[in-house]
Amino acid sequence: MMKNVYLLRVFFEKFKPHILIILTEFGYTFLYFFTDASFKHGMNPHIHVTYRQIVATIALFPFAYFLERKSRPRITVALFLEIFVLSLFGLEAVDLRNPRGIAKVLGTLVSLGGAMVMTFYKGPIITNLWHPLIHMQHTATHHVHENWLKGSVLTVSSCISWALSYIMQAFTLKRYPAQLSLTTWMNLIGAAQTGVFALLTQHKPGVWKVGINIDLWCIMYAGIVGSALVVYIQLWCTEKKGPVFATMYSPLGAVLVALLAYFVLGQRLYVGSIVGGVIVLVGLYLLLWGKEDVHKLRDESIASNHVSHDEP
Template sequence: MERKRCDLVGVCSKFKPHLLMILVQLAYSILYFIAEASFNHGLNPYVYVTYRNILAGLLLLPFAYFLERKIRPKLTLALFLEIFVLSLLGVEVINLRNPRSIAKIVGTLISLGGVMIVTLYRGPIMKNVWPPLIHIHKDDHIHEEWLKGSLLTIASCIAWAIWYIMQAYTLKRYPAQWSLTTWMCLVGGAQSAVFTVIVEHDKSAWTIGFNIDLWSIIYGGVVASGLLVFIQLWCTEEKGPVFVTMFNPLLAVLVVLLSYFVVGERLHLGCLVGAMVVVIGLYLLIWGKEDQEGDINSTKERWKCTSDDPQKQNATLTDDLPLDL
């Protein structure tokens, strides 16, 4: 009985980052609907982003100060500029001789193809199975621009990828997750405030009532900009930026499912096909990455076992050298 309990704890510990990233994508999908409702209600998107980031930074500030007071590195000017810019790139190690590495490449391409299907291909409309569980007021003046929306979606994905990679780089020099999250929120709030002042000249746009606008800002600040960013930083430090970003296609699937089953929006066949393709690609990507990590760990174990024999060390290293690109 004790052994089964230990095995269960080990499995939960191993897949903890996976479960957390699935919950992150679910929370982000809920954010989309709450933000849409507040924007249809009249909330200015720029004001929303400003308030959301400032709220998250202020709430996280006490945690960052007290929990990381002894481990927080000194924030130099160069490091502050890294946090301000967030614009570096990174490379994933690929071994083309290993079928699991090939699975990572194929899975990534399949997931990307699935997202493109959801975005660009519509197809016939599918009939709703039941009435909507939640009604969201739609703005009748909004008109659909699929091409513009698709281009903005692709640009958003590229920006998110750069942001994730920059997080991994910065965490190596500033390994304080609470503090880094706080700084990103406060600096992001300041940037948004300056931009909003430039583009929005109506002072009444800054006024928030006790309605969906306020709840949207609270959810976006506390959950999205605060808690979810911290979880992603932790997963990035544990598994790397590629692991974190490979769950992003799941967001499109969750939004499609919630839109259809909960909100009652029309579901096109292209969305369903694209969602299935995304799941297949995500499964291949996770399988390739996890099994490759198992190979790396087993190689380290063999290295430890042969550490007393120099000849075995050389043989082990020669057999396990990957082809890195």
């Protein structure tokens, strides 16, 4: 029994970053459906983002203040300026002369290609084999307006900004290695930014009002899980493994959303989603295989340095 517990603990310690980052994708998957239901119910997206970041700030502040008060560096104007100027120069190291380095590049491109296939290619519809377990209802006034070009541009812009944010976070963590405090600052400043934008653009009466319904539960889940817990885990993984590791499981979220929508909500599943999902998994395998060698070499280098220092 003790041996099994020990082996389980060793396994978790070795694969903890992988387990945690996969759990964040599950957290985001449920968040997509919560926000979809809330928006169909009539919740304003700008107000939702403002409230969720306020909730995240309130939830994180006690932990950040007390747990990191001794280790938290002081933020200065010079630090902010340095981070702003230099953050764009952090990148993942890739050795194209090494097969595993090539695998990292190919894995990234293949995963991206699979996610794009899932987004832009539908193909034939796969017939639902049973009735949905959950029925998503929305107000009669809600209408979906499809704009393929606008949606594509916004999707690509979101991916680019998301990738840049991880690179910036990786550099910021080197100057400010306090994940809880950094997550709190990010949500506090984000709430102020979105709040000002919402005040300037949303003028309908009662737009800030939230009842005890799906809108409130969505805000609480999005704030505590999506903007607090998930972001903190991503920062931790970014500090331990780098920005590429923290983002390489992101295409898995598209696979999880498609599967959950089909098996639980009874939504349409297309052949393109299946094909894209398989491509994503192949790309993730290549990327993991390529990065595994990097970590082995790093650990061996650290071990050899310790041995050389201990030798007389």
